[in-house]
Amino acid sequence: MDRAIVLLSGGVDSAVTLWWARSKGWDIRPITFDYFARPKREHDAIRALTSRAGVGPVRHVELPFLKEVDDLRKEGIDNPILRDSPEGYIPGRNLIFYSLAGYYAEVDGVRYIVGGHNGIDPESFPDSSPKFFNFLNSVYRLGLWSYEKSPVQVLVPLSGKTKEEVVRMGLEMNVPFDVTWSCYWDRAVHCGTCASCTERRQAFAALDVEDPVPYES
Numbered sequence: 001m002d003r004a005i006v007l008l009s010g011g012v013d014s015a016v017t018l019w020w021a022r023s024k025g026w027d028i029r030p031i032t033f034d035y036f037a038r039p040k041r042e043h044d045a046i047r048a049l050t051s052r053a054g055v056g057p058v059r060h061v062e063l064p065f066l067k068e069v070d071d072l073r074k075e076g077i078d079n080p081i082l083r084d085s086p087e088g089y090i091p092g093r094n095l096i097f098y099s100l101a102g103y104y105a106e107v108d109g110v111r112y113i114v115g116g117h118n119g120i121d122p123e124s125f126p127d128s129s130p131k132f133f134n135f136l137n138s139v140y141r142l143g144l145w146s147y148e149k150s151p152v153q154v155l156v157p158l159s160g161k162t163k164e165e166v167v168r169m170g171l172e173m174n175v176p177f178d179v180t181w182s183c184y185w186d187r188a189v190h191c192g193t194c195a196s197c198t199e200r201r202q203a204f205a206a207l208d209v210e211d212p213v214p215y216e217s
Contacts, residue, residue: 004112005031010045012167021157034062068089088184167209183196
Protein backbone atom coordinates (compact mmCIF):
# COMPACT_ATOMS: atom_id res chain seq x y z
CA MET A 1 0.00 0.00 0.00
CA ASP A 2 1.37 3.41 -0.97
CA ARG A 3 1.76 6.03 1.73
CA ALA A 4 0.69 9.63 1.26
CA ILE A 5 1.31 12.78 3.27
CA VAL A 6 -1.69 15.11 3.03
CA LEU A 7 -1.19 18.75 3.99
CA LEU A 8 -4.15 19.99 6.01
CA SER A 9 -5.29 23.49 6.86
CA GLY A 10 -8.84 22.65 7.94
CA GLY A 11 -10.46 24.51 5.04
CA VAL A 12 -12.60 23.42 2.11
CA ASP A 13 -9.71 22.66 -0.25
CA SER A 14 -7.69 20.56 2.17
CA ALA A 15 -10.83 18.68 3.26
CA VAL A 16 -11.67 17.75 -0.33
CA THR A 17 -8.04 16.79 -0.91
CA LEU A 18 -8.08 14.52 2.14
CA TRP A 19 -11.21 12.73 0.92
CA TRP A 20 -9.71 12.42 -2.57
CA ALA A 21 -6.53 10.85 -1.17
CA ARG A 22 -8.53 8.54 1.08
CA SER A 23 -10.48 7.30 -1.95
CA LYS A 24 -7.20 6.01 -3.42
CA GLY A 25 -6.81 3.52 -0.59
CA TRP A 26 -3.48 4.96 0.50
CA ASP A 27 -2.01 4.92 4.00
CA ILE A 28 -2.68 8.58 4.85
CA ARG A 29 -0.21 10.56 6.97
CA PRO A 30 -1.83 13.95 7.74
CA ILE A 31 0.47 16.87 8.45
CA THR A 32 -0.16 20.48 9.42
CA PHE A 33 2.17 23.42 10.01
CA ASP A 34 1.59 25.66 13.02
CA TYR A 35 2.84 29.09 12.00
CA PHE A 36 2.60 32.31 14.02
CA ALA A 37 -0.92 33.43 15.03
CA ARG A 38 -2.61 30.65 13.09
CA PRO A 39 -6.35 30.51 13.91
CA LYS A 40 -7.01 27.88 16.58
CA ARG A 41 -10.28 27.09 14.85
CA GLU A 42 -8.23 25.50 12.05
CA HIS A 43 -6.85 22.97 14.54
CA ASP A 44 -10.41 22.12 15.62
CA ALA A 45 -11.35 21.60 11.98
CA ILE A 46 -8.36 19.34 11.32
CA ARG A 47 -9.17 17.17 14.34
CA ALA A 48 -12.77 16.85 13.19
CA LEU A 49 -11.85 16.09 9.58
CA THR A 50 -9.27 13.43 10.36
CA SER A 51 -11.67 11.84 12.85
CA ARG A 52 -14.46 11.73 10.26
CA ALA A 53 -12.04 10.38 7.64
CA GLY A 54 -10.66 7.75 9.99
CA VAL A 55 -7.03 8.78 9.42
CA GLY A 56 -4.28 9.97 11.71
CA PRO A 57 -2.59 10.81 13.90
CA VAL A 58 -1.87 14.32 12.65
CA ARG A 59 1.76 15.40 12.62
CA HIS A 60 2.05 18.99 13.92
CA VAL A 61 5.16 20.92 12.89
CA GLU A 62 5.81 24.08 14.91
CA LEU A 63 6.99 27.06 12.85
CA PRO A 64 6.66 30.09 15.17
CA PHE A 65 9.05 32.18 13.04
CA LEU A 66 6.77 31.95 9.99
CA LYS A 67 4.60 35.08 9.92
CA GLU A 68 2.22 36.88 7.61
CA VAL A 69 3.39 40.17 6.11
CA ASP A 70 0.98 42.13 8.35
CA ASP A 71 2.43 40.50 11.48
CA LEU A 72 5.98 41.19 10.31
CA ARG A 73 5.08 44.84 9.76
CA LYS A 74 3.81 45.12 13.33
CA GLU A 75 7.25 43.97 14.48
CA GLY A 76 8.98 46.66 12.47
CA ILE A 77 9.99 44.47 9.54
CA ASP A 78 8.55 46.43 6.64
CA ASN A 79 9.78 45.55 3.17
CA PRO A 80 8.11 48.16 0.90
CA ILE A 81 8.00 45.66 -1.95
CA LEU A 82 5.63 43.47 0.08
CA ARG A 83 3.18 46.22 1.05
CA ASP A 84 0.82 45.27 -1.77
CA SER A 85 1.01 41.51 -1.15
CA PRO A 86 -2.35 39.69 -0.85
CA GLU A 87 -4.15 39.27 2.46
CA GLY A 88 -2.71 36.35 4.41
CA TYR A 89 0.53 36.18 2.42
CA ILE A 90 3.48 34.47 4.15
CA PRO A 91 6.86 34.84 2.41
CA GLY A 92 8.14 31.51 1.09
CA ARG A 93 5.38 29.55 2.80
CA ASN A 94 5.07 26.64 0.39
CA LEU A 95 8.82 26.43 -0.15
CA ILE A 96 9.08 25.78 3.58
CA PHE A 97 6.01 23.56 3.91
CA TYR A 98 6.93 21.26 1.05
CA SER A 99 10.60 21.10 1.96
CA LEU A 100 9.57 19.82 5.38
CA ALA A 101 7.01 17.48 3.82
CA GLY A 102 9.82 16.14 1.62
CA TYR A 103 11.90 15.49 4.72
CA TYR A 104 9.13 13.47 6.37
CA ALA A 105 8.38 11.69 3.10
CA GLU A 106 11.95 10.44 2.88
CA VAL A 107 12.06 9.49 6.56
CA ASP A 108 8.76 7.59 6.41
CA GLY A 109 9.09 6.09 2.93
CA VAL A 110 6.14 8.07 1.58
CA ARG A 111 5.32 7.94 -2.13
CA TYR A 112 3.01 10.95 -2.49
CA ILE A 113 2.72 14.41 -0.95
CA VAL A 114 -0.76 15.79 -1.59
CA GLY A 115 -1.66 19.47 -1.39
CA GLY A 116 -5.02 21.22 -1.68
CA HIS A 117 -4.30 24.13 -4.02
CA ASN A 118 -7.10 25.05 -6.40
CA GLY A 119 -6.94 26.79 -9.76
CA ILE A 120 -7.63 30.24 -8.31
CA ASP A 121 -4.84 30.21 -5.70
CA PRO A 122 -1.98 31.00 -8.15
CA GLU A 123 -3.63 34.34 -8.98
CA SER A 124 -2.61 35.58 -5.52
CA PHE A 125 0.01 33.07 -4.38
CA PRO A 126 2.72 32.17 -6.92
CA ASP A 127 3.93 29.25 -4.79
CA SER A 128 0.71 27.36 -5.48
CA SER A 129 0.94 27.25 -9.27
CA PRO A 130 1.32 24.07 -11.36
CA LYS A 131 4.71 25.33 -12.57
CA PHE A 132 5.91 25.68 -8.97
CA PHE A 133 4.99 22.08 -8.17
CA ASN A 134 6.48 20.76 -11.41
CA PHE A 135 9.80 22.33 -10.47
CA LEU A 136 9.43 21.14 -6.88
CA ASN A 137 9.10 17.56 -8.07
CA SER A 138 12.38 18.04 -9.96
CA VAL A 139 13.97 19.37 -6.77
CA TYR A 140 12.87 16.23 -4.90
CA ARG A 141 14.43 14.08 -7.60
CA LEU A 142 17.71 15.98 -7.30
CA GLY A 143 17.70 16.51 -3.54
CA LEU A 144 16.47 13.32 -1.88
CA TRP A 145 19.12 10.61 -1.52
CA SER A 146 16.63 7.74 -1.60
CA TYR A 147 14.69 9.06 -4.59
CA GLU A 148 15.78 6.38 -7.08
CA LYS A 149 14.64 3.60 -4.76
CA SER A 150 11.70 5.45 -3.23
CA PRO A 151 10.54 8.36 -5.45
CA VAL A 152 8.49 11.15 -3.94
CA GLN A 153 5.94 13.12 -5.93
CA VAL A 154 3.72 16.10 -5.14
CA LEU A 155 0.14 15.70 -6.33
CA VAL A 156 -2.27 18.65 -6.56
CA PRO A 157 -5.66 17.12 -7.41
CA LEU A 158 -7.53 20.44 -7.31
CA SER A 159 -5.18 22.20 -9.74
CA GLY A 160 -7.10 24.11 -12.41
CA LYS A 161 -10.41 23.84 -10.55
CA THR A 162 -12.49 26.81 -9.46
CA LYS A 163 -13.74 26.99 -5.88
CA GLU A 164 -17.18 26.09 -7.17
CA GLU A 165 -15.79 22.95 -8.81
CA VAL A 166 -13.94 22.04 -5.62
CA VAL A 167 -17.12 22.33 -3.56
CA ARG A 168 -19.03 20.25 -6.11
CA MET A 169 -16.30 17.60 -5.97
CA GLY A 170 -16.53 17.56 -2.18
CA LEU A 171 -20.31 17.24 -2.20
CA GLU A 172 -20.02 14.22 -4.49
CA MET A 173 -17.62 12.59 -1.99
CA ASN A 174 -19.74 13.57 1.06
CA VAL A 175 -17.03 15.76 2.55
CA PRO A 176 -18.28 17.11 5.93
CA PHE A 177 -18.04 20.81 5.10
CA ASP A 178 -19.85 21.61 8.34
CA VAL A 179 -16.65 21.00 10.34
CA THR A 180 -14.28 22.94 8.06
CA TRP A 181 -12.88 26.37 8.89
CA SER A 182 -12.10 28.89 6.13
CA CYS A 183 -11.97 32.26 7.91
CA TYR A 184 -8.68 34.13 8.31
CA TRP A 185 -9.66 35.07 11.86
CA ASP A 186 -10.17 33.25 15.16
CA ARG A 187 -13.82 33.88 15.93
CA ALA A 188 -16.86 32.02 17.19
CA VAL A 189 -18.18 31.84 13.61
CA HIS A 190 -16.84 32.75 10.17
CA CYS A 191 -16.59 36.52 9.63
CA GLY A 192 -18.07 36.22 6.15
CA THR A 193 -16.10 39.15 4.72
CA CYS A 194 -12.42 38.14 4.52
CA ALA A 195 -11.13 36.98 1.13
CA SER A 196 -11.36 33.30 2.09
CA CYS A 197 -14.91 33.55 3.48
CA THR A 198 -16.05 35.52 0.43
CA GLU A 199 -14.63 32.95 -1.98
CA ARG A 200 -16.28 30.13 -0.03
CA ARG A 201 -19.70 31.81 0.15
CA GLN A 202 -19.70 32.59 -3.55
CA ALA A 203 -18.84 28.97 -4.41
CA PHE A 204 -21.74 27.53 -2.42
CA ALA A 205 -24.10 30.21 -3.75
CA ALA A 206 -23.10 29.45 -7.35
CA LEU A 207 -24.11 25.82 -6.78
CA ASP A 208 -27.35 26.89 -5.08
CA VAL A 209 -26.31 24.84 -2.05
CA GLU A 210 -26.54 26.08 1.53
CA ASP A 211 -23.16 26.51 3.19
CA PRO A 212 -23.40 24.44 6.41
CA VAL A 213 -21.30 26.83 8.54
CA PRO A 214 -22.70 30.00 10.17
CA TYR A 215 -21.43 33.52 9.44
CA GLU A 216 -21.51 36.75 11.39
CA SER A 217 -24.51 38.84 10.42
